[in-house]
Amino acid sequence: MSAAPITVYVPRDSAALAVGADEVADTLQAECARRGIALNLVRNGSRGLFWLETLLEVATPRGRIAYGPVQPEDVAGLLDAGLLNGAAHALCHGPTEQIPYLAKQERLCFARMGVTDPLSLADYEAHEGWSGLRAALAMPGETIVQQVLDSGLRGRGGAAFPTGIKWKTVAAAQAAQKYVVCNADEGDSGTFSDRMTMEGDPFMLIEGMTIAALAVGATRGYVYIRSEYPDAVATMSEAVVRAQAAGFLGDDILGSGRSLHLEIRKAAGAYVCGEETAMLESLEGRRGIVRAKPPLPAIEGLFGKPTVINNVISFASVPLILARGAAFYRDYGVGRSRGTLPIQLAGNIRHGGLVEKAFGISLRELMYDFGGGSASGRPIKAVQVGGPLGAYVPESQWDLPLDYEAYAAVGAVVGHGGIVVHDDTADLAKLARYAMEFCAIESCGKCTPCRIGSTRGVEVIDRIVAPPSSTRNSTRNGPQHNRPQQVQLLRDLCDTMLNGSLCAMGGMTPYPVLSALNHYPQDFGIATPDREAA
Amino acid sequence: MSAQPAAANAATSPETITRTVLARRAQEPGALLPILHEVQDALGHVPREVVPQIAEALNLSRAEVHGVVTYYHHFRSEAPGRHVVQVCRAEACQAMGADALFEHAEQRLGCHAHGGHGSTSDDGSFTLNPVFCLGLCASSPAIVIDERLHARMTPERFDQLIGKLEAAA
Numbered sequence: 001m002s003a004a005p006i007t008v009y010v011p012r013d014s015a016a017l018a019v020g021a022d023e024v025a026d027t028l029q030a031e032c033a034r035r036g037i038a039l040n041l042v043r044n045g046s047r048g049l050f051w052l053e054t055l056l057e058v059a060t061p062r063g064r065i066a067y068g069p070v071q072p073e074d075v076a077g078l079l080d081a082g083l084l085n086g087a088a089h090a091l092c093h094g095p096t097e098q099i100p101y102l103a104k105q106e107r108l109c110f111a112r113m114g115v116t117d118p119l120s121l122a123d124y125e126a127h128e129g130w131s132g133l134r135a136a137l138a139m140p141g142e143t144i145v146q147q148v149l150d151s152g153l154r155g156r157g158g159a160a161f162p163t164g165i166k167w168k169t170v171a172a173a174q175a176a177q178k179y180v181v182c183n184a185d186e187g188d189s190g191t192f193s194d195r196m197t198m199e200g201d202p203f204m205l206i207e208g209m210t211i212a213a214l215a216v217g218a219t220r221g222y223v224y225i226r227s228e229y230p231d232a233v234a235t236m237s238e239a240v241v242r243a244q245a246a247g248f249l250g251d252d253i254l255g256s257g258r259s260l261h262l263e264i265r266k267a268a269g270a271y272v273c274g275e276e277t278a279m280l281e282s283l284e285g286r287r288g289i290v291r292a293k294p295p296l297p298a299i300e301g302l303f304g305k306p307t308v309i310n311n312v313i314s315f316a317s318v319p320l321i322l323a324r325g326a327a328f329y330r331d332y333g334v335g336r337s338r339g340t341l342p343i344q345l346a347g348n349i350r351h352g353g354l355v356e357k358a359f360g361i362s363l364r365e366l367m368y369d370f371g372g373g374s375a376s377g378r379p380i381k382a383v384q385v386g387g388p389l390g391a392y393v394p395e396s397q398w399d400l401p402l403d404y405e406a407y408a409a410v411g412a413v414v415g416h417g418g419i420v421v422h423d424d425t426a427d428l429a430k431l432a433r434y435a436m437e438f439c440a441i442e443s444c445g446k447c448t449p450c451r452i453g454s455t456r457g458v459e460v461i462d463r464i465v466a467p468p469s470s471t472r473n474s475t476r477n478g479p480q481h482n483r484p485q486q487v488q489l490l491r492d493l494c495d496t497m498l499n500g501s502l503c504a505m506g507g508m509t510p511y512p513v514l515s516a517l518n519h520y521p522q523d524f525g526i527a528t529p530d531r532e533a534a
Numbered sequence: 535m536s537a538q539p540a541a542a543n544a545a546t547s548p549e550t551i552t553r554t555v556l557a558r559r560a561q562e563p564g565a566l567l568p569i570l571h572e573v574q575d576a577l578g579h580v581p582r583e584v585v586p587q588i589a590e591a592l593n594l595s596r597a598e599v600h601g602v603v604t605y606y607h608h609f610r611s612e613a614p615g616r617h618v619v620q621v622c623r624a625e626a627c628q629a630m631g632a633d634a635l636f637e638h639a640e641q642r643l644g645c646h647a648h649g650g651h652g653s654t655s656d657d658g659s660f661t662l663n664p665v666f667c668l669g670l671c672a673s674s675p676a677i678v679i680d681e682r683l684h685a686r687m688t689p690e691r692f693d694q695l696i697g698k699l700e701a702a703a
Contacts, residue, residue, distance in 0.1 A: 015670050018685035050672040187667055189624030195669040227571075227608045228668050230681065265564075266571055268606035271666060285566030285592070287605040303563060345672060347629035352672025375630065384625055420626045420671065431625070438624075438666065 005038035006084045007059040011114065013046030013199050014231040015192070020072060021054040027072040028056075031079055045200020047114035048354025049101055055114075057096055060086035066096040101370060106332065107356045108340050109317050110193075113200050119238055121246055124203045130248065132319030136211045137256050141171055144215035148318060150326035152338030157183055157274075157311030158386065158415040158504075160337075160404045163318075166308060169298035170216040173306035178218040180209050180260075180308045181283070181301070182315055184225040184232070185267050185274040188387025190418030193342040194312035196354060198225065198232035201316070202239035206249065206262065208315030211322055212308050213260040214253075221262045222302070224279050227269050237264045271388075271442040275503045276309045278444060289444045290503045311416070313342060334360035337403045337414075347384075347420035348374045357402075364398040367421060378423040382431075382520065386415025388438055389508035391515035392428060411515065413508070428520035433461040435512040443505060450506025453497045457513065460490045464524050483525065490517065551576045552584040556591040566592060566602055570609055579610045615654045615661040617699055619643060620678040623664045626671035635675050636664065638689040642696060659703070660696075 010016075010025040025041060032039040047055060052068035056078075065086035067078060074091060081089045093099050107113070116123035124130070136144050149164030170178060182205065186194035197205055209221050225233050240262050244250045251259045270288045273279045277291035280302050301307025317339065321329045330338045337359035343366060345352045350372035357366075363383055367373070374380050382392045391412040393400075400406050407414050422431070436457035443450045464486045494510035501507035517524060555572045559565050569588060574580050580603050589599045603609045621636045640646055644655040645662035652663035670676035673685035679695060 014683055015673050015685060018670055018673060018676060018683035053673070186669065189667045190626045190671045191667075192669040192671055228665060265568065267608075268567060268571070269608035269665075270606050282567060283564050285564040285602070286598075287601055347626040347671065347674065349672070354672075388625060418626075418671070420629060422625075422629045426629065431628070434625070434628070442666075 005040040007040040007042060008084070009042045009044045009057040009059075009064070009114075011046045011053065011055060012043035012118070012231075013053075013114075013196060014229075015050050016046050016053040016055070017231070019053050019069070023072040024054045024056065024070050024075060027075040028079075031075055035079065037079075037084065042117050044116060045112075045114045045118050046196060046354075047096065047102060048110065048196060049099065049351070050353045051351050052093070055096075056083075058084055058086050062086060063095045063097065066093040066099060067091045068093065101351060101353070101355075104370070105356050106340050106358050108320055108329070108332070109204075109313060110196075110201075110342055110354060110356045111320075112204070113196060113354070116201070118200050118202055118235060119242060121203070121242060124201075128320075128323060129203055130207060130319075132322035133207050133210055133248065134254070135322045136214050137254060137258070141215045141217060144211060144322065145171055147321060147326045148215070151317075151321045151329040152326075152333070152336070153314065153317055153321065153329065154337070154404065155311060156313035156317065156341070156416065158188075158389075158413070160414070163310060163314050166298055166310070167212060167215050169296070170218070170306045170308045173299055175306050177220065177303075178216055178306045178308075179302045180213045180216070180218045180221040180310075181279070182209055182221070182223040182312060183274065183276060183279055183309055184223055184229075184236075184312050185279060186229075186312070186416070187226060187271040187274045188389075188416055188418050190346040190384065190420035191344050191387060191416045192346075193344055193354060193417065195229050195232050196342075197312050197316050198223075198229070199235050202236050203243060203248075204316045204319060205236070205312055206239060206243050208318040209262065210249065210253065210260050211318050212310070212315060214258055216306070216308055218308065219259050219261065221260055222265050222283055223262065224265050224267055224273070224283060226267045233264060233266050240264060270444075271438075272444045272503075272505050275505060278503070279309070280307070287444070289446050290505075292502060313416075332358035334358075334401055334403050335405055337405070341402065341414070341417045343402070343417045343419060345371050345419050345421070348376055348380075348423045349421045350375050359403050360401040362399045362401060363393060363419070366402075366419060367398070371421065374421060374423045376423045376425075378425065380421055381424040381426050382422045382428060382516075384420040384422070384431075384512060385418070386413040386511075387418050388435060389413070389504055389511055390415050390418075391511045392431070392519060393515070394519035411511070413511065428516040428523040429461060429465045429525075430523075432513045432516040432524075433458055433465075435509055435516075436461060439505060439509040447500070447502040447506060449497045449500040450502070450509070453493055453501075453506060454509060457490065457493055457497075457509070460486055460493065461513075461524075464490065464526075468525075487517070487524070487526065548573075548577055548581045548584050549587060552587050556588065560591045566594070566599065567606075570603060574609060579613050582611055612654075614652075615658050616703070617659065617680050618661045618663065618678075619696075620663045620665040620668075622666070622668050622670075622674070622676045624667040624671075626667075627675040630674040632675040635677075635687060635689060635692065639677075639692060642693060659700075 055068035057064040153163045154160040273288040278288040282288040342356045439454035445451045589596045643660040645653045647653045654661045668676045670685045
């Protein structure tokens with residue numbers, strides 16, 4: 001047996017754990033021990049090619065060779081076939097970096113994802129880690145803010161507000177205490193880029209938050225992570241301890257005399273706490289009820305103090321901008337959507353996963369060139385972009401460039417970049433009803449259009465889809481409902497919710513509802529398209 | 535509703551555990567959620583009898599603490615069944631058959647959840663909770679059994695996993 005241990009990578013991302021990565025790692029270690037083979041097992045993040053998880057990689061002179069999806073029972077056979085030399089096998093995909101799905105991407109934010117051991121400071125440093133922070137420490141705060149402004153970075157949580165402008169407002173505010181808060185309450189179905197970042201490259205988020213703190217003069221920070229992400233909470237907590245011990249956080253960041261104390265806070269399963277003011281209430285120890293704005297959190301945020309609030313990916317994009325310069329980042333993208341977006345391909349899709357591309361790619365390219373069509377093999381019918389509050393996008397719009405303004409022009413949203421694919425068995429009336437039902441379950445209850453409107457929305461959709469001969473609800477509106485009248489009622493209700501809600505929960509629930517109604521009227525039992533202003 | 539075997543002695547009584555948590559965390563800014571998490575992690579739920587104790591330590595009214603416990607889906611006032619099963623009901627899982635999987639789980643476990651709420655089987659073996667997104671949307675449908683994630687779930691695999699739990703009981 002050769003003396004030098006062979007390095008094998010088995011991901012620790014929860015999407016890999018959920019399909020048995022721990023069992024694969026255990027079996028591999030046991031098999032190698034039995035055969036007297038020295039093994040250096042690294043638990044890396046995920047490359048984001050989830051249909052191949054558990055994706056096992058072996059370091060060879062030809063680079064890292066990928067095998068997947070590996071089940072525990074495949075391990076012995078793989079070793080027999082020469083896994084540790086990167087030998088051919090039915091599960092072998094050749095050099096990882098040359099897998100087309102990965103090779104075609106533009107990974108800026110996710111450059112280290114799946115490459116490194118997430119909690120290794122040495123790995124992070126060896127892959128350009130902390131170079132953004134070191135650059136920022138040599139700059140005055142306003143120069144950092146200017147770099148972020150010049151990069152064109154917009155909030156990746158969904159609202160797409162220019163990050164630099166937010167930072168500038170907080171920097172200009174006068175207060176004895178300021179905060180940086182990371183909104184990691186990634187509750188949108190179809191999104192997992194925040195989770196991957198926290199589990200797979202946590203120091204990147206810490207570095208981004210530290211740069212933000214330097215830019216605005218904040219000395220305390222919180223990462224508010226959803227309770228549905230226990231692995232992210234654990235990894236982030238450990239990363240904070242390690243970063244602090246190594247001097248990247250704490251009272252004297254890299255000997256600069258500047259300080260940032262970062263705390264991980266676990267949320268408690270309220271979707272609306274992804275709304276920034278509800279999140280602040282939750283961090284302060286109250287029910288996550290939305291606050292009226294103004295005052296803006298940038299002026300009066302956490303505990304009434306000026307607060308930078310950004311999404312995980314917004315903060316995580318900053319280290320590279322500082323390390324390579326604003327122009328480098330701004331050169332990617334189209335129009336006013338600059339840089340790259342970590343897009344998440346999910347739902348009924350053959351090759352689901354993480355695709356980081358510059359803005360401007362189309363849904364068709366994403367779903368077919370990357371995604372390989374539906375998982376079921378049936379035709380794709382509808383795609384929901386931007387989470388539960390995003391519109392269903394019909395085939396006529398699949399060639400639009402992914403761009404905040406282009407999507408807004410057709411009543412859709414890019415949001416956090418989650419793409420949920422449905423095949424032709426999907427019932428869009430049912431999905432529209434679900435959007436209203438979800439809003440009813442998750443509404444914080446502060447404003448009437450959201451609290452009451454969502455329940456009325458469920459009821460009116462039930463009446464629309466009820467068979468015309470139904471007499472079940474005959475007591476209220478006569479012998480049977482007048483469907484066009486009920487459709488008009490739903491549109492009026494959506495109009496009230498859109499314009500009268502305090503936050504995006506009630507204000508955007510009409511997006512999936514109206515898009516389903518406008519583009520798939522047949523699912524509501526409407527023969528002739530009922531197309532008014534959407 | 536079955537009762538989880540309660541803490542056996544005074545050293546691990548809910549009041550004692552809560553007191554320990556409060557002593558460590560009550561002075562932190564915005565301490566209520568971290569405190570409730572620690573209490574629930576230790577006891578499996580936040581018993582009603584510790585609410586006044588938490589309220590007093592944080593200088594809040596009992597109503598305020600009760601309001602927070604009941605506002606968040608994660609916190610429960612009742613002890614759960616011996617095993618907690620969460621099935622994702624969000625869109626990406628729906629696109630891969632989560633509705634049918636949820637119905638299957640209700641039947642198999644003898645739990646009948648409604649709306650956003652969970653339910654516990656009559657014999658106290660299982661609590662079934664709907665959950666809205668586990669972040670495994672490219673490997674759907676996804677579930678959690680006692681903190682352990684499982685993706686690409688099918689009714690057949692679900693039955694195998696539950697069968698193993700029942701055999702071990």
